[in-house]
Amino acid sequence: MTLGEGAASTRRTGRSFGKFHYEGIVALAGLALVWQIASLFVPHFLFPSVPEIAERLFAIFTSWQSISDALATSARILAGLAGAFLLGTILAMPMARSATFERYAYPLLNFNQGIPALSWVVIAIIWFRGIEFRIFFIMVMTTLPAFTFQVLDAYRAMSKDLFEMTLAFRPTRLDLFRTLIWPTVLPGILTAWKVNLGNAARVVVVAELVGATGGVGYELLQQQQIFDMAGALAWTLVLVIFVLVVQSFITLIETRALRYRAFAEHA
Amino acid sequence: MSAPPEILFEHVGKAFPRADGGAPFEAVRDLSFTIGRGELVAILGKTGCGKSTAFNLICGLLRPSVGRVVVQGHDPCADFAWFRGKIGIIFQNDRLMPWRTAIENVALGLELNKMPQPQRLEIAASWLARLGLCGHEHEYPHALSGGMRQRVSIARAFAGKPDILLCDEPFSALDEHTGNALREEFRELLRQTGATSIFITHSIEEALQLGERLMVFERPACIAYETTLHADMSESEREVVRGRIRKVLSGETSEN
Numbered sequence: 001m002t003l004g005e006g007a008a009s010t011r012r013t014g015r016s017f018g019k020f021h022y023e024g025i026v027a028l029a030g031l032a033l034v035w036q037i038a039s040l041f042v043p044h045f046l047f048p049s050v051p052e053i054a055e056r057l058f059a060i061f062t063s064w065q066s067i068s069d070a071l072a073t074s075a076r077i078l079a080g081l082a083g084a085f086l087l088g089t090i091l092a093m094p095m096a097r098s099a100t101f102e103r104y105a106y107p108l109l110n111f112n113q114g115i116p117a118l119s120w121v122v123i124a125i126i127w128f129r130g131i132e133f134r135i136f137f138i139m140v141m142t143t144l145p146a147f148t149f150q151v152l153d154a155y156r157a158m159s160k161d162l163f164e165m166t167l168a169f170r171p172t173r174l175d176l177f178r179t180l181i182w183p184t185v186l187p188g189i190l191t192a193w194k195v196n197l198g199n200a201a202r203v204v205v206v207a208e209l210v211g212a213t214g215g216v217g218y219e220l221l222q223q224q225q226i227f228d229m230a231g232a233l234a235w236t237l238v239l240v241i242f243v244l245v246v247q248s249f250i251t252l253i254e255t256r257a258l259r260y261r262a263f264a265e266h267a
Numbered sequence: 268m269s270a271p272p273e274i275l276f277e278h279v280g281k282a283f284p285r286a287d288g289g290a291p292f293e294a295v296r297d298l299s300f301t302i303g304r305g306e307l308v309a310i311l312g313k314t315g316c317g318k319s320t321a322f323n324l325i326c327g328l329l330r331p332s333v334g335r336v337v338v339q340g341h342d343p344c345a346d347f348a349w350f351r352g353k354i355g356i357i358f359q360n361d362r363l364m365p366w367r368t369a370i371e372n373v374a375l376g377l378e379l380n381k382m383p384q385p386q387r388l389e390i391a392a393s394w395l396a397r398l399g400l401c402g403h404e405h406e407y408p409h410a411l412s413g414g415m416r417q418r419v420s421i422a423r424a425f426a427g428k429p430d431i432l433l434c435d436e437p438f439s440a441l442d443e444h445t446g447n448a449l450r451e452e453f454r455e456l457l458r459q460t461g462a463t464s465i466f467i468t469h470s471i472e473e474a475l476q477l478g479e480r481l482m483v484f485e486r487p488a489c490i491a492y493e494t495t496l497h498a499d500m501s502e503s504e505r506e507v508v509r510g511r512i513r514k515v516l517s518g519e520t521s522e523n
Contacts, residue, residue, distance in 0.1 A: 165362040168326050169379045169427075170351035179375065183366045260366045260407045 048230035056234035066219070070238045073208065073216040076132070077200045077242070080139020081193065087140060088147030088192075095148070096155045109145040117142045117203045121210050131212050138207045143196045150195070154188025155181070190254045194247055201243050271340060272301035273431065273463045274325060279334035281320050294320040298334070300482065300490060307457055307464045309478025311471065313516055316486040318467045322435050325465065326354055339430065352380040355429030355462070357437040361416040363408040369395060369419045370404040376427040394422035398452065414445035421449070425456060432457070432464040438473065450476060471512050475505060483515045491515045 032050050039047040060066040091109075095102040120141045124134040158181065166180045208217025216239050223231035279298045282291035294317040302308055312318045323329040324336050327343030327350060336342070341349050355376070363372045370391045377387035395404055398418040408416055417437060424432060437453075438446040454477055457464050466477050474481050478496055485491040492515045494508055 161358070161360065161362050162364060164323075164328055165356070165358060166375075166379075167328060168354065168356045169376045170348055170354075171379045172348075175379050179379070180364070183364070258366075260409070 045227060045229055048233070052230045053233045053237070056230045057237055060234055060238055069214050069219055070216060070242065072214050073204055073239065074242050074246075076135050076139065076208075076215065077197070077204050078246075080136055080204065081143060081196055081200050083136060083140045084143040084147045084196070085151075085189070085193070088144055089151050091144075091148045092151035092155060095152055105148075109148055112141065113145045115141075117206050118210075121207055124207075125211050134211050135204065135207045138211075139200055139203060142203045143200055146196055146199065147192055150188055150192035151185060154185040154192075157188070158184040186257055187254075190250055190257070194250050197243055197246055197250070201239055205239065270304060272337075273304045273306070273339060274300075274302040274465070275335075275337040276300050276321075276324075277335050277337070279321075279324065279331045279336055281317075281324060281329060282332045295324070295331075298490070300493075302463060302465065302480075304463055305461050307466070307477065307479040309466045309468060309474035309481045310484060311468055311474045311481060311512060311516075312484035313486070314469060316484045318469075318484055319435055321484070322433055322465070322467055325431075326356055326433055352376065352427050353430045355424035355427055355432045357421055357424045357432070357434040359436045360440055361408070361413075361420040363416055363419055363423075365408050368405045368407055369400060369411065369415075372408070372419055373422045373426050375423060380427060390426055391422070394426045395419070397456075398422050414441055414449065417441060417445075417449065421453065421456070425460065428460070429462055432460070432462040434464065434466045436468055439469070453477070471509055471516075474512075475508065481508070481512075483512055485515060485518070 035047065036050045039049040060070065091105060095105050117138065120138045124137045128134045128137060162180060162184075166176060171179065204215070205217040205220060208215040209221050210217075212218045216235050219235045220232055223229075223235060276298050279295055280293070281295040282293045284291050298321065310318050310321065320329065324331055325338060325343065327338075327347060330344045336344075338350070339353065343350060343354075363369075364375070367375070370388060373391035373394055374387040377390060378384075382390075392404055395401065395418075398421060400415060400418055400422070403411060403415065408419070411419065417440070421437065424434075438449055441449065450473065457477070466474070468474050468477075475496065480495050481493065482490050483492040492511060494511075496505075496508070500508075
């Protein structure tokens with residue numbers, strides 16, 4: 001994304017550095033209002049009222065058992081993403097440096113992208129006994145290609161001019177990484193985390209739905225079995241809240257680490 | 268016994284493979300010259316004549332295909348780390364890191380040379396002040412004009428007190444007025460530091476203004492004309508040099 005596109009995207013999403021915009025809250029409030037109106041005309045078991053969903057959500061956040069389920073899911077998402085990021089970076093670096101390695105690795109990653117998350121769930125259940133490792137494996141396998149490609153792209157986007165300039169100062173490998181490579185790939189890595197976070201949240205639910213005895217996915221399965229729409233929505237909201245909180249945290253890091261871009265926009 | 272040369276090119280050739288698998292592109296052919304300590308050499312040539320390739324060979328960013336390049340008695344490619352802090356480079360474009368402020372950019376070489384932070388920031392600030400950028404230390408490159416950014420890159424090259432200074436058309440991207448102003452300051456800085464300097468340019472006037480010795484390259488980079496310039500040269504003598512350079516550049520003759 002170019003700087004100009006970035007600025008345009010900031011205008012579109014209503015997000016800006018140091019300013020708070022109300023559009024997002026208004027849009028969500030509008031959605032809640034539409035839902036509430038619909039609940040007045042549609043059977044309760046299909047469209048429970050907003051206060052009822054809120055009540056269930058409150059119940060989740062005031063029960064230690066429910067909180068531990070939500071935390072378990074959050075930890076699984078973060079662990080899976082961290083594993084995929086680490087593995088993706090380890091794969092992307094030799095791919096960036098060796099065309100031969102890339103010619104072998106690229107088709108394998110592309111092949112992996114075509115495998116549905118549910119297939120990985122089945123494979124993990126057959127292959128592994130431990131629930132946590134199964135979920136970790138599923139998360140890593142489903143988010144690995146995206147992380148690898150995004151880290152690879154970020155590395156490739158590194159300016160040849162800056163690379164030569166830094167090399168002329170004769171840095172050590174560590175210094176080269178610290179002063180040039182890391183700041184260059186950081187924006188791409190943050191974007192990759194933001195994109196993969198949403199994907200990981202979807203995948204973890206599928207993994208827990210089939211292969212876990214706790215977590216948001218497991219709780220959703222329980223709600224489905226007793227046909228409790230309010231409970232299902234409340235648990236879905238827990239996951240959405242988690243994604244939003246982590247995304248805000250990443251945005252905070254982005255704002256801080258990429259503050260020179262904000263200065264560039266001013267300039 | 269005379270002092271060993273600071274830079275030695277011995278029958279150097281450099282060819283690049285072509286993407287289409289055709290015959291390699293020969294950028295430098297049988298290039299031989301020596302540059303003594305403290306000399307200020309201007310290398311002149313048309314675009315694409317291999318000046319920048321020769322430049323990259325000196326700073327060790329390229330390895331010669333044939334012949335050898337020796338800088339301060341060392342191979343700039345093989346003895347990569349030995350040259351840390353010894354070579355300063357000013358490129359055609361500023362090549363500032365956009366995520367670093369002006370002062371952090373100037374301090375880059377010192378940082379890579381493991382100088383403690385307070386010391387390096389003090390030196391960087393003094394160089395920025397010397398180049399008229401006082402008050403802009405904490406600006407990011409995007410907030411600076413083209414001339415200011417090039418001053419930052421000049422400060423970055425000088426801050427490490429290099430023994431050898433390599434300049435690759437540092438004023439070509441600037442407007443005439445800014446370029447002239449910077450050129451004057453630059454010549455003064457070169458005199459003060461006493462570093463061995465190589466200045467690559469495609470401007471005859473710039474070469475005459477900055478160089479003490481002048482080499483004209485023709486494609487593929489080999490020396491077509493070489494002369495020494497004296498501070499007390501008369502305008503008519505300079506005009507003779509200009510005429511010869513023009514002849515070489517227009518391809519009429521090779522003189523040496």
